Amino acid sequence: YQVERAAFDDILIRCAAAQGADVRFGHTVQAVHTDSVAPRVDVTDEAGHAYQIEARFVFDASGFGRVLPRLLNLEAPTRMPTRAALFSHVYDGLPAGAHDRNKICVATHPERRDVWFWMIPLAGGRSSVGCVAESSFLDVPENEREAMLRALIQKEPTFNRLIGDAPFLMPVRHIGGYSANVERLHGPGYALLGNAGEFLDPVFSSGVTIALRSAHLAVQTLNRQLDGEQVDWSAQYDVPLRKGIDTFRAFVERWYTGELQDIIFYPDQTPSIRRMISSVLAGYAWDESNPYVADPVRRLNALHEVCTQR
Ligand SMILES: Cc1cc2nc3c(=O)[nH]c(=O)nc-3n(C[C@H](O)[C@H](O)[C@H](O)COP(=O)(O)OP(=O)(O)OC[C@H]3O[C@@H](n4cnc5c(N)ncnc54)[C@H](O)[C@@H]3O)c2cc1C
Incomplete structure (x- = not known):
């Protein structure tokens, strides 16, 4: 949230290069051939040339891209209603020194308890601010989103005090239908990490926690497998991850x-x-x-x- 996309890509490339890994942007995964010993991935590059990668194992960490769930038809019902968020950045009115900028502020709509707001202080006096509700509640034409988010913020007393009329620093964005689930988090020669597996909801910031936990568990399990141990991905990855x-x-x-x-x-x-x-x-x-x-x-x-x- 705090790192610009280009800067993030740069960090990723440098980390990957330090590990001797090969990072490719703009290439598209077209198909996956699952196999417990040598899974293969069909890819096209930016010019449309097709090539194949064979690996010892495939991790899908594509988040909302959900590459493997789509290609392998793994999608499952989420059991969560379809919700959406309107969000932007502002220079907030947090008094310097008097407020802990490491704390996230969450508030609920004064009339609708299922509608809530976040304010996440970022660097340089900026904050990410957003509102989450059932999709139909936030369903307005694109050119009315800014006015709607403004009106919602002003309705909640704490947010009105901290943000009120503060101008939005980027166009108000909308994201919806983000909850997702899969039938299983692993299969022959692959495992799904983070949002590529299951995503619940932005409240309580469980997303990054679950993504990091999944990566940690999956890497431990794969390391054992590559060391020649017989591993049970259900018992050692799927079940413990789903517990949390x-x-x-x-x-x-x-x-x-x-x-x-x-x-x-x-x-x-x-x-x-x-x-x-x-x-x-x-x-x-x-x-x-x-x-x-x-x-x-x-x-x-x-x-x-x-x-x-x-
Ligand atoms: C409105 C909203 C607010 C949220 N707020 C918070 C919060 O405050 N705190 C929190 O912890 N979580 C929050 N989350 C959740 C959090 O963003 C995710 O759970 C978390 O980023 C998941 O990490 P990930 O690595 O699985 O996926 P992502 O962070 O989505 O990373 C996936 C990466 O894969 C790339 N990718 C996608 N498709 C492809 C493809 N075909 N080929 C190659 N690359 C691809 C993407 O560009 C991206 O870089 C929020 C979510 C929403 C919807």
């Missing part, structure tokens, strides 16, 4: 029903429970010593009951 995704899912679903908001805004919080919930939201969604990871659905339902008892 399911933890996040229980929290995300309850955010949109409003149950998690009842918990978060409950006035008489127990500090130890607050720490456990914060720990999950901070990304420790695989730490099964935390009861809200070991059994998130039952625990959250029970806690919600306590928080809403009169």
